[in-house]
Amino acid sequence: MLDAIARLRRFNRAVTREVGALDTSFLGRGRPLGMVRVLQLVRPEGTDVALIRDRLTLDSGLTSRFLRSLEREGLIETDTDPADRRRRIARLTTAGQAELAAYEAIGHDRAARLITKAGSRADEVVAAMDLIATLLNRDQMEIREADPDSPEALACQRAYFSELVARIPGLHLDQFPLPDPKADSYRPPKGRFLVAWSDNLPVGCVSLRPLDTTTAEVKRLWVHDSARGQGLARRLMTAIEGEARSLGYTTLKLDTNSALTEAIKLYRATGWSDIAPYTQPPGDTWMGKTL
Template identity: 40%
Template sequence: MRAEVDRPVRDTAVEVNLEAPTSADGRWCLDAYFRELAERFETGFDPARSNPARDEEITPPAGFFVVARLDGRPVGCGALKRKDRTTAEIKRMWTDRSARGRGVARKVLETLEAMAREFGITTLHLETNRTLAEAQALYRKSGYREVEAFNDEPYAHHWFEKKL
């Protein structure tokens, strides 16, 4: 119990790096992400029914995929998928349960936003499911505002946008 109290809210040891979604750690993160969504969503989760973020769409130059690590261990991921010249979507944001509350998701999101700016992106979109309250809170705190649906993602209940 004492370790939980003393654990910092944000962890400066979080490293976020560009990586291929097909790497071993990238696949591990994506598989864990899909498993967690299947557990948490009321209807389960089938990646084949969801709007895609195919490997080639989140690999440079089309987009980016990042893996977050704590002490060298993968604990999170996120992706940027370009929609057009100035708009991109944040996809596949996930943090392992063991690393939550340590600033991993925020650092992944900030890294993706910085990459988007360098890529010439001026508008970011993302969507999320109503059961992911912690994700909604992060997006709102990070300056995303809720907007009308911009796609037909079957698992989404909230759509967000941020101007960079």
């Protein structure tokens, strides 16, 4: 443990230097870092000013001045929130989107250089970064609905199928075409596809499709390697069960494979129990839950 702490602190020092260098790169476009950090949180659809303040733990006065400055530059627009007219919502303008893209490009170049530096160990380094970033972002993971054919949902499903193939003997990737021809069953109004985000990286998914008017099936529960052991699968299951409830289903089913031991353990721990088989292989374990 003592040694681990010394090594973590070495990591901090190394990264402080790197991040310090990264900060100055933002200055390349003549705007202070604080303002850029705000800009990066403003979405084209609009972001709550309170959320920005909260995320960056900024003083309200400072936030306000940053927003005014960005507004003067024409990068954002602000409006009062119709729901609570004390609140304000900041929205990225077209010019703002272009400016943000320019920052993306700068960061992109720096990142590419660092990855090149990693040489033959680039994959390992990226996996290591994922692990650390997911850990640091842990308290800010969000679960949002997504279209099953969106790029992020496809990435999740691809990873999920790869894992199935790796863990269950006799399966092949071409058995799982993507985009899924049956994607429509995971779409509203009867179905759902949820994606878990850690910052901008999709780190998990789960989906729901109707079987009959009162029964739905949970499918494709997957968690990114870097996010395992942190209770995300449980959160995803809670979320999808909540969706099922609000869609009016009273019974849930799922089929899984006995090789996926952690998943089965989770199901049992959250009130699922074995039921009669209702699908073909690769499923060999069937479970159900009454809502």
